[in-house]
Amino acid sequence: MTVLDGKKVSNDIKAEIAAEVEKMKANGEKVPHLAAVLVGNDGASLTYVGSKVRSCKRVGFESTLIQMPNTTSELELLKKIEELNENDDIDGFIVQLPLPKQIDTQKVLMAVHPDKDVDGFHPTNFGKMALDMSTFIPATPFGILELIERYGVETQGKHTVVIGRSHIVGRPMSILMGRKGFPGNSTVTLTHSRTKNITQIISQADIVISALGKPKFLKAEMVKDDAVIIDVGITRVPDETKEKGYYITGDVDYENVKKKASYITPVPGGVGPMTIAMLLKNTLLARERHRSRS
Amino acid sequence: MTVLDGKKVSNDIKAEIAAEVEKMKANGEKVPHLAAVLVGNDGASLTYVGSKVRSCKRVGFESTLIQMPNTTSELELLKKIEELNENDDIDGFIVQLPLPKQIDTQKVLMAVHPDKDVDGFHPTNFGKMALDMSTFIPATPFGILELIERYGVETQGKHTVVIGRSHIVGRPMSILMGRKGFPGNSTVTLTHSRTKNITQIISQADIVISALGKPKFLKAEMVKDDAVIIDVGITRVPDETKEKGYYITGDVDYENVKKKASYITPVPGGVGPMTIAMLLKNTLLARERHRSRS
Numbered sequence: 001m002t003v004l005d006g007k008k009v010s011n012d013i014k015a016e017i018a019a020e021v022e023k024m025k026a027n028g029e030k031v032p033h034l035a036a037v038l039v040g041n042d043g044a045s046l047t048y049v050g051s052k053v054r055s056c057k058r059v060g061f062e063s064t065l066i067q068m069p070n071t072t073s074e075l076e077l078l079k080k081i082e083e084l085n086e087n088d089d090i091d092g093f094i095v096q097l098p099l100p101k102q103i104d105t106q107k108v109l110m111a112v113h114p115d116k117d118v119d120g121f122h123p124t125n126f127g128k129m130a131l132d133m134s135t136f137i138p139a140t141p142f143g144i145l146e147l148i149e150r151y152g153v154e155t156q157g158k159h160t161v162v163i164g165r166s167h168i169v170g171r172p173m174s175i176l177m178g179r180k181g182f183p184g185n186s187t188v189t190l191t192h193s194r195t196k197n198i199t200q201i202i203s204q205a206d207i208v209i210s211a212l213g214k215p216k217f218l219k220a221e222m223v224k225d226d227a228v229i230i231d232v233g234i235t236r237v238p239d240e241t242k243e244k245g246y247y248i249t250g251d252v253d254y255e256n257v258k259k260k261a262s263y264i265t266p267v268p269g270g271v272g273p274m275t276i277a278m279l280l281k282n283t284l285l286a287r288e289r290h291r292s293r294s
Numbered sequence: 295m296t297v298l299d300g301k302k303v304s305n306d307i308k309a310e311i312a313a314e315v316e317k318m319k320a321n322g323e324k325v326p327h328l329a330a331v332l333v334g335n336d337g338a339s340l341t342y343v344g345s346k347v348r349s350c351k352r353v354g355f356e357s358t359l360i361q362m363p364n365t366t367s368e369l370e371l372l373k374k375i376e377e378l379n380e381n382d383d384i385d386g387f388i389v390q391l392p393l394p395k396q397i398d399t400q401k402v403l404m405a406v407h408p409d410k411d412v413d414g415f416h417p418t419n420f421g422k423m424a425l426d427m428s429t430f431i432p433a434t435p436f437g438i439l440e441l442i443e444r445y446g447v448e449t450q451g452k453h454t455v456v457i458g459r460s461h462i463v464g465r466p467m468s469i470l471m472g473r474k475g476f477p478g479n480s481t482v483t484l485t486h487s488r489t490k491n492i493t494q495i496i497s498q499a500d501i502v503i504s505a506l507g508k509p510k511f512l513k514a515e516m517v518k519d520d521a522v523i524i525d526v527g528i529t530r531v532p533d534e535t536k537e538k539g540y541y542i543t544g545d546v547d548y549e550n551v552k553k554k555a556s557y558i559t560p561v562p563g564g565v566g567p568m569t570i571a572m573l574l575k576n577t578l579l580a581r582e583r584h585r586s587r588s
Contacts, residue, residue, distance in 0.1 A: 106427065122421070123417075123418050123419075123421030123422045123424075123425055123427065124417050124418040124421055125417075125421065126420075126421035126424055126425055127416070127417030127418055127419065127420035127421025127422070127423075127424065128417040128421070129421075130417075130420055130421065130424050130465060130469070131417055131420055131461055131465075132461075133400065133417065156488055157488050157489065157490045159490075159491075159495075165472060167425055167426075171424060171425075171469070171472075174468075174472075174484075175424070175465070175469070178459060178465075178468075178484050178486070185486075185488040186488075187483065187484070187485050187486070187488075187489040187490070187495065188483065188484050189481065189482065189483040190468075190472050190481070190482050191481050192472070192479075192481070194450055194451050194479040194480075194481075195451065195481040196451045196453075196481070197453075201453075201481065
């Protein structure tokens with residue numbers, strides 16, 4: 001059994017990106033610049049954005065954090081996005097979700113210029129992904145592909161079962177695993193809340209990608225011998241014995257499932273750390289494409 | 295067993311559209327206008343485009359056929375597309391595929407303005423479809439959804455197996471059947487040339503959608519009792535006893551499979567006739583959206 005060590009791989013990727021940035025600097029080139037827009041002061045969002053900005057600094061990117069009050073109107077946010085679209089110094093930017101109720105999230109994501117959409121949430125980029133064109137792949141699915149690739153997990157002809165059909169994980173993963181090439185060429189089944197016989201379907205999977213958010217949903221007796229287990233679930237379970245008052249767990253009953261699996265991602269330390277690394281990678285890509293356009 | 299009669303349903307849809315057009319005329323409104331661009335003189339393409347243009351006339355749409363020589367350069371075609379994008383009289387247009395070798399098809403499809411892309415091939419429209427936003431759904435998948443809807447075929451919680459991952463049928467179908475709502479909420483497995491154990495997977499399907507192009511690939515012994523069978527395959531099989539020198543057949547061994555199926559589409563007369571009807575429906579939608587924008 002091999003642990004897919006997202007912490008290690010994400011550090012490798014960050015080191016590779018940092019080396020790229022060093023080269024850019026040595027050549028007197030502009031370094032990648034990521035902007036992040038945070039509306040309101042939700043604690044978790046602040047933590048995520050803060051961590052993205054710090055990661056930028058660590059690899060040598062420029063970064064800009066734009067904080068807007070909780071009372072920001074949709075129009076004000078759209079104006080800010082327009083500014084960022086037009087600002088030639090910014091290579092890519094993200095709008096941290098969720099947004100306050102008065103703002104239409106879809107309208108906001110549509111307003112981000114596809115060339116700067118390093119989250120890969122714009123329909124144009126999503127469509128390019130589904131049509132096998134080069135684009136920005138959303139960070140979490142991109143991170144899973146990268147783990148699969150770096151560990152050489154075989155995917156061709158394998159049956160991949162994806163649990164959960166969210167726009168940011170399940171649906172893109174189901175598309176990506178079925179595309180031509182590697183990682184890909186899998187036979188993919190996308191399951192969700194309306195799926196019947198889910199245990200029967202999972203029992204046939206060579207690769208399980210779970211993005212359900214139900215702690216310890218996936219038990220050892222549900223999976224095939226030597227299955228590949230990718231756990232995208234992250235749930236905070238209240239626990240007074242912990243300093244933070246909770247612990248983090250995935251969708252997988254890790255201790256038991258790992259005895260049957262050929263590869264498995266731990267939580268924390270599996271898919272989670274990959275997400276920021278891939279956002280940085282998308283920002284580097286955005287810089288390179290920006291340069292080749294200008 | 296119920297035959298999903300695409301010929302009848304497509305005629306119903308055309309009659310509904312014609313009634314809409316009559317209303318538009320009675321109100322003194324502009325009627326929908328579809329343009330079709332045909333490059334070169336491929337016989338089959340000429341037949342398809344001709345049939346699309348005739349169908350427009352029959353429902354009362356305006357239509358324009360633009361024929362360009364086989365030697366047309368990419369730049370000339372892109373200029374024509376730009377003209378059509380800017381021509382306010384045209385609500386939607388299509389570029390008939392395949393294109394001559396000197397032209398990059400992807401570049402051409404990307405040049406069509408998404409608001410006029412009634413084929414639904416532009417990445418922005420494809421991405422909107424995958425992200426559950428309103429858009430133009432490609433005509434063949436749209437036709438299949440319409441057949442399912444009009445016959446009230448249950449899809450929720452059913453296991454749908456799609457055979458073939460083409461951009462115009464298999465991949466969009468796999469996405470559409472797994473979306474929320476009806477038709478949708480299916481558990482979808484997308485199979486393709488790299489799939490192993492395809493017969494085992496098909497044997498579990500409540501709904502089979504085959505877009506493989508292999509005559510009589512799907513046999514009665516491969517499908518479950520009461521399965522729903524949608525046959526998108528259209529192959530010309532040479533046959534000297536026929537006047538045209540060939541006959542048309544689907545992926546399904548129809549005479550035998552129909553004895554086991556709950557619903558089945560014949561070939562010809564199933565999915566095929568729906569395609570043009572849905573192109574007309576998309577053109578009507580394009581007109582309505584165009585009007586509401588201006």
